[in-house]
Amino acid sequence: MIELEDLSVQLGKRLILSNLKASLKGRAIGLLGPNGSGKSTLINTLLGFHPPLSGTARIFGKDIRTHAKELRRVIGYMPESDSFISDMTGVGFVRYMAEISGLPANEAMERTHEAFFYVGLGEARYRKLGTYSLGMKQMAKLAQAIVHGPQLLFLDEPTNGLDPPARQRMINLIREIRDTPGMYLILSSHLLRDVEECCEEALILRDGKIAAYCNLDEERRSNRxxxxxxxxxxxxxxxxxxxxxxxxxxxxxxxxxxxxxxxxxxxxxxxxxxxxxxxxxxxxxxRKDSLEDIFLRAMDGKFQPEKMKAQSNVS
Amino acid sequence: MSVNKRVYRPYAGRYTSEKTRFLILPRYAYSSLFDSRFLLAFFVACNIPTLLFLAAIYFSHNPLAQAMLQMKGTEVFLKIDNGFFEKFLRFQGLLCFILAAWVGPGLISADLSNDALPLYLARPFSRTEYVLGKFTVLGALLSLVTWIPGLLLFAVQADLADWTWFSKSYWIAGSLILGSFIWIALLSLMALAFSAWIKWKLSATALMLGVFFALAGFGEAVNEILRTKWGKIFNLPAAIQLVWLDLFQVPMNSRFRGGAGDLPSWAAWAILLSFTSFCLLMLNRKLKAREVVR
Missing domain, CATH: 3.30.70 (Alpha-Beta Plaits)
Structure with missing residues (x-):
């Protein structure tokens, strides 16, 4: 789905991502790493917000430098921060975003209503976004990210600030979207549990480099x-x-x-x-190897993916 | 997705043309702007002068009406020539400025203060289209009080006057359009640039007023202290006035001596061009999906 080809990104004078090389094939990939490891920069670069210093990335085989606009049509983005126009109603805002994504006005309106009901905000859709609670704002952000029916969804800390029931609702929605045929998602989170519950694979970054990339099921199986x-x-x-x-x-x-x-x-x-x-x-x-074990090993620089372990055993 | 079934489904329908997608921004902006009755009333009032100028054209071609209303000593005002249209543009230009200062500062600041820019730019929508869309909000609004009614007046005059007048004065229509475009571009880009740099709408409005009036005052102070005329380069209203006089081929008279007339007309053009470029540069620096802290 995503090919990182020696991708380096520099912001100001700081090198944030350094020669990332990986082929991300899973349908749901968790992006993990401590603060400042480059998770958000990677998402922003894939969205075309930051130009690569060297190397490139391909999404669905298309280069992000040359096909950015084309790719953004099939990408949905749920940012970490509150990104709204607070004096607009929920339905007005999401419809606006759908139209900017290229949907005709009628279809945009229809899908906006559907998206609001889908995320469970059907009754609150005519309220102004400024009056929404934190949990509702997160759901509205998800609604704007999926309203144009993207194939690839970037979710940046989707459960931030949610209470346990709201978090569970969000996780359930993400899993449901993930299970839709032809749908891919990248979930960036500092909560390992979120990634563990939603993702098949995890890409762990440390200091702008890939510390680990593994298939979670394979890692778990290896410890049976x-x-x-x-x-x-x-x-x-x-x-x-x-x-x-x-x-x-x-x-x-x-x-x-x-x-x-x-x-x-x-x-x-x-x-x-x-x-x-x-x-x-x-x-x-x-004993299952939890994602926390994998994460901590990756942070210590001791992580070795299960496939590589098998190869070294054979040799 | 479906309201009843509540399942996620990808979109497989048609897409709108990318070339005209920037027009979505003005459509949504107008629906929110004209929620304000004050703005609506002011916008309507902006066209009252057009009616007065229209009446002037009518009376200038109707001696009977002039006689009935005993209009004496109004020949200068009723002389429909390049000066008449320059006066019209000068008057409407002032209303334009008020409209731009009212509407413009809130156009981008609302998106930036709500951190909504990444949501626009994460879609198949570029920064250029974003600026173009926001520019169109002001551009279309200001056009409705400058060159569009101006051309209407010109058409009425051309219709009522004889062919000789039209053959001698057809260039006035071009001056009207070009003069309006320059003023609209300057005001719109300035309002957008200030809106992008200052996230608080009121401050952006204050800065806009400051640039027009306080900067002109500063320029005069420079002139007095340094005993020069080049302080006028800070006087934007004077510069646009000079450009309009140049475009409408209106000769300088005593009114302008000691004012903008002190500057050569190329300097006025250069001031406007520099300022417009500076505004574009400001927009380019500020309108980024993610701000990079260096």
């Missing part, structure tokens, strides 16, 4: 090898059968065991073996 389980009816034969699968196994009292599964062994094989020896697996825990 550490397993704790409680069994009923386990005997020596079961233990031997598991070891024959290639697992390292340590048994404790009351049928408790700790296992290390090799990468080739799937969980299904463990269940099949248990069924074969009439062993009940009452409880099974495998």
């Amino acid at each position: 090898k550490f397993i704790e389980m409680e069994t009923v009816g386990a005997k020596e034969e079961f233990s031997s059968a598991i070891e024959q699968l290639g697992c390292e196994c340590a048994w404790f009292s009351n049928g408790r065991a700790k296992l290390v599964l090799p990468p080739s062994v799937e969980m299904r094989q463990l269940y099949n073996t248990a069924a074969q020896f009439s062993v009940q697996i009452r409880k099974i825990n495998y």
Whole structure:
């Protein structure tokens, strides 16, 4: 979806992004990094707000330097800060934005109403934006970002300042949009939980460089090898059968065991073996690598994506 | 998306032409501007002088009406020539200035103070189109009180006068249009530039008044202190007056001696051109989706 080709961006005399090189293929990508790491600058550059110092980026195969206007037609942007014309009504503002995106007046009006109902502000759409609460403003920002039906959505801190129920509503909406066929989104957030709940992949920036780019599911799966389980009816034969699968196994009292599964062994094989020896697996825990672990490792410079780990194991 | 189904759906319909998309800005701006009854009343009042000038043209061609109203000593006023149209433009130019100072400072400042610029520029809409759209708000409004009624007056005069008058005076229409365009461009760009630099509308209005009147005063002070005439380069009203006199080929008279007439006309043109360029530069510096702190 997005190709970063040695992208460097300088603002004033400071180099903010330095030789970013990555191919972002996921449908929902979380952009993470500490303050000042270049997340917003990357989004702004992809939107064409900042010219690259060197290198470039391609969105859907089109160069951001030469096809900026064309690309902006298929991009929706929800900025972090309050960006409104406060003396306009919600419906007036979003319709205005839809028309500027190129929608004819009637279609713009129709989609504005739909967008407001979609984000749950249907009843408040004729109120002036200045009278909206913080949560409503966030939803109105989402409405203006999706009103023209973009294919790629940039969401900059979409849950900022939201209370837990409002945050959950926002997350649900983002997931729903993400699951629409042909839809892609980039979510920049300092809340790891938001990224964990909405995204398939995470791009972690540190000091304007890529500290990590990983597929979250793959990273999680990679840590299934550490397993704790409680069994009923386990005997020596079961233990031997598991070891024959290639697992390292340590048994404790009351049928408790700790296992290390090799990468080739799937969980299904463990269940099949248990069924074969009439062993009940009452409880099974495998430690998931949380996004926080990945993030902290990336910040320490120790992150190695799972694919690369596999390659190094093979070699 | 649908109001009933409430699902997200991408847009697959047609798009409007990119060439005329900047016109969306004036459409929305007018709907909000003319919510003010004061502005509406003033705008209507701006065309009352046109009616008076129209009446002058009518009376100048109607000796019977002149006799009935016992109009004596009004020959100078009823002489429809280049001076008549220059007077019209000078009068309407003042109203233009008031309109621009009223409407202009709020055009960009509202977007900047609400940080709405990134929302415009994240769409298939360029900075040039944004400025063009905002310029059109003022440009169209000011046109309705300058060259459009001016051409109407010219057409009425051409219709009532004989062919000789038209063949000798057709260039007045060009002067009317060019003179109006220069004034509209200067006022609009200045109002937009101040609106972009000063996010508070009232301050932007005050600055606009200051540039026209306080700067002229400063120029006079420079003239007095340095015993020169070049302090007039700060006097924008005098410069535009000189340009209009030049365009309408109105000879200098005592009224202008010691005023703008002290400057050569090329200097007046240069002042207006420099100031307009400066306003464009200000707009270019300020209108960015994201401000870079250096």
